[in-house]
Amino acid sequence: MQRLLLTILICLTPVFAFAGEAEIRAAQSSIKGQIEAFIAGDDARAYSYAAPNIKRMFPTLERFMAMVRQGYQPVYRPRSLAFDKAVELSGETIMQRVLTTAPNGRNYEAVYTLKRQADGTFRITGVSLREAASLAI
Template sequence: MRSIALVFAILLLGFPALAGEAEVKAAQGSISAQIEAFRTGEDAAAYSYAAPNVKRIFPTLETFMGMVSGGYKPVHHAQSFDFGKFREMSPTSIIQQVMIVGPDGKDYEAVYTLELQPDGVWRITGVSLRASNSLST
């Protein structure tokens, strides 16, 4: 009986970690999909990953892409990217570090904030971008 209770307790404790991992993977999937859409020139698809707060500030695809192409060239034309650290701020909010090699061959760090939307999709609420101190290989 004790072993059954122990197994049950381990399973209960394990589920939140699995759910958290699945949520992070889903959020990373939104980031990957947006970067890939930028790479392939599918601007409308890239815009679809912007959260409502971003769409209020940039209400048209043209204004959004103007912002991206003007201020986020390493994201817009990433040569490659890898996910770094993440932090789950709440069940519906995640911060994700992304290491990017920009079109200039330099390293950048992008910190994405994402929120889970009512339709079940993680959408990007903001991106902070800076040159990274790491070296590309």
């Protein structure tokens, strides 16, 4: 019985690991999509990546974009960008670390949180920025 249970766990482990990787890739795709929309000047598409909690705080596209332009230049207009560590906090929430260089040449660490929505997509629930000494991954 123990041997059967061990065999089942060994067989299922790659499936669980893959599911986590798939979720992380989906979250990264949302982050990348929003940043690409910022760069392209497609404000409506950028806003579409915001989760409902963000849209409640910034109920109009204009207010959302004003907040982004004022406080999030490192992800609004990055010189460079690299995904670093990601953690699946639950099956519904991902935390993704992004290393970026702002337009002024300073390095930043952006920590994104994303939550899976009812339609299966991951939407951005928050971004925390802090200046970093370097972009070493």
